[in-house]
Amino acid sequence: MHNTKYHKAGSAADAASLLSGADDGTVLAGGQTLIPTMKARLAAPSDLVDVSCASDMRGISVSGNTVTIGAAMTHAEVAGSSEVRAICPAICDLASNIGDPAVRNRGTLGGSVANNDPAADYPAAMLALGATIKTNTRDIAADDFFTGMFDTALDEGEIITSVSFTAPSKGAYAKFPNPASRYAMCGVFVASTDAGVRVAVTGAGSDGVFRAGDMEAALGSDFSASALDGATVDAGDMLSDLHGDGVYRANLVKVMAKRAVTAAG
Amino acid sequence: MTTVSMTVNGKAVSADVEDRTLLVDYIREHLRLTGTHVGCDTSQCGACVVHVDGKAMKACTMLAVTADGADVTTIEGVANGDLHPMQKAFNDNHGLQCGFCTPGMIMSGIDMVNRYKADGKTLDETAIRHELEGNICRCTGYHNIVKSIQQAAGEM
Numbered sequence: 001m002h003n004t005k006y007h008k009a010g011s012a013a014d015a016a017s018l019l020s021g022a023d024d025g026t027v028l029a030g031g032q033t034l035i036p037t038m039k040a041r042l043a044a045p046s047d048l049v050d051v052s053c054a055s056d057m058r059g060i061s062v063s064g065n066t067v068t069i070g071a072a073m074t075h076a077e078v079a080g081s082s083e084v085r086a087i088c089p090a091i092c093d094l095a096s097n098i099g100d101p102a103v104r105n106r107g108t109l110g111g112s113v114a115n116n117d118p119a120a121d122y123p124a125a126m127l128a129l130g131a132t133i134k135t136n137t138r139d140i141a142a143d144d145f146f147t148g149m150f151d152t153a154l155d156e157g158e159i160i161t162s163v164s165f166t167a168p169s170k171g172a173y174a175k176f177p178n179p180a181s182r183y184a185m186c187g188v189f190v191a192s193t194d195a196g197v198r199v200a201v202t203g204a205g206s207d208g209v210f211r212a213g214d215m216e217a218a219l220g221s222d223f224s225a226s227a228l229d230g231a232t233v234d235a236g237d238m239l240s241d242l243h244g245d246g247v248y249r250a251n252l253v254k255v256m257a258k259r260a261v262t263a264a265g
Numbered sequence: 266m267t268t269v270s271m272t273v274n275g276k277a278v279s280a281d282v283e284d285r286t287l288l289v290d291y292i293r294e295h296l297r298l299t300g301t302h303v304g305c306d307t308s309q310c311g312a313c314v315v316h317v318d319g320k321a322m323k324a325c326t327m328l329a330v331t332a333d334g335a336d337v338t339t340i341e342g343v344a345n346g347d348l349h350p351m352q353k354a355f356n357d358n359h360g361l362q363c364g365f366c367t368p369g370m371i372m373s374g375i376d377m378v379n380r381y382k383a384d385g386k387t388l389d390e391t392a393i394r395h396e397l398e399g400n401i402c403r404c405t406g407y408h409n410i411v412k413s414i415q416q417a418a419g420e421m
Binding site: 006 | 267325
C-alpha cells in the first residue's frame with residue numbers, strides 16, 4: 001500500500017471539510033473494498049477521511065413506513081435491526097448475506113452504495129425500493145443515482161449521509177452468489193408498493209444495476225412467479241465472462257426474479 | 266506517523282505507526298503477536314480474524330489507526346490459564362491439519378457462538394458452514410472444523 005494520510009471525521013461536515021483540504025483524498029467507510037484495492041496499489045489516495053464514526057451518519061430510524069438508515073451503519077447492524085426487520089425484512093435478509101461475518105461487521109451501507117460495484121447487493125435494494133440517497137448537499141433519487149458500473153451521480157467530495165425509503169407491502173431479494181467470490185452473479189430485488197412493482201437486478205447487467213421494466217409490468221398485473229414465465233431478458237445486455245455467459249446470466253435473472261417473488265409471498 | 270493506543274489482550278499498548286499500517290501488521294510486527302496470520306492479500310481467507318470491541322474483523326482489512334482506542338483480542342488472548350473451549354474442541358476433534366488457518370477459525374468460531382447465543386438461535390451444522398464463508402482452509406475439507414465448533418457451542 002502506498003502511503004496515505006489518515007483523518008477521522010466526527011461528522012459529515014467535518015469529513016467534507018477534511019476532503020476539500022486534501023490533495024487527492026477519498027472517503028473511507030468500512031474499507032472492505034477500498035483497503036484491499038489500496039493493498040493491491042490499484043488506488044492510492046493522498047488522504048483517507050474515515051467516516052465510520054461520524055455521529056450524524058450513524059443510526060437507524062423507522063417512522064411509520066419510512067425507514068432511514070445512516071450511511072455508516074454496518075451490514076451486521078442493518079441485518080440485526082429488529083425495527084427494520086418488522087416492516088422490511090427483505091433488506092435485513094439482504095444485509096445478512098453480504099460477504100462474510102467479518103466483512104459485515106465493518107462494511108457499510110453508504111460505502112456499498114457509493115462504490116456501486118456491479119455485483120454488490122445494496123444497489124439493487126436501493127433501486128427497487130425507490131430509495132432516496134441523502135448526501136451532505138442534496139437528496140438524490142435512486143433512479144438518478146446509479147449511473148453505470150462503479151459510477152454514481154455523486155460529485156467530487158460529496159458524501160452519502162443516509163438513505164431512506166418507504167417499506168414495500170411485499171419485498172424480497174434472491175441472489176445467486178459466485179461460488180468462489182460470493183459476489184452476486186445475479187441478484188434480484190422485487191418490491192411491491194401502492195405505486196406498483198419495481199424489480200432491480202445486480203450482478204448480471206453489463207453496465208451495473210438496472211430495472212427490469214418488462215418484469216415490473218408483468219408483476220404489476222399479477223404478482224406471482226408464473227407471471228414471469230413469458231418475460232424475456234436480453235442476453236446482449238448481460239455481463240459475459242468466464243463465470244457465465246450472457247445467455248446464462250439472462251436466464252439467472254428470470255430464475256432469481258421468480259424466487260424473489262415467491263419469497264415475497 | 267500517527268500515535269495509536271489500544272488495548273490488546275487486556276494490555277494497554279501504544280506506538281507510532283505509519284497511517285497505512287494494517288492492524289494485522291501492527292499486531293504481528295510491532296507487538297510480535299504472530300498468532301494472527303496473513304494467508305492472502307485479497308481479504309478473503311480469514312486467517313487474520315481478530316475481535317475488535319468484541320466483533321470479528323479481518324485485521325488485514327483495517328488500518329491500525331482506525332483501531333485507535335479499541336479493545337482488541339487476538340488468538341493469544343483467548344485462553345485463560347486453560348485452553349479456551351473453542352481451542353480445546355479443535356484439539357479434541359482434530360479440527361486442523363497444517364494449522365495455518367486455525368487462529369482465524371477459532372476467532373470466527375468464538376464470534377459466531379457468542380452471536381448465536383446472544384440472539385438465542387441454534388448454531389447447527391448448516392449455520393456453522395454458512396458462518397465460515399469468510400474463513401478458508403485448504404487442508405481439512407472443513408468437516409472437523411465444523412465438528413469442533415459444534416462441540417464448543419455446547420460448552421461455551
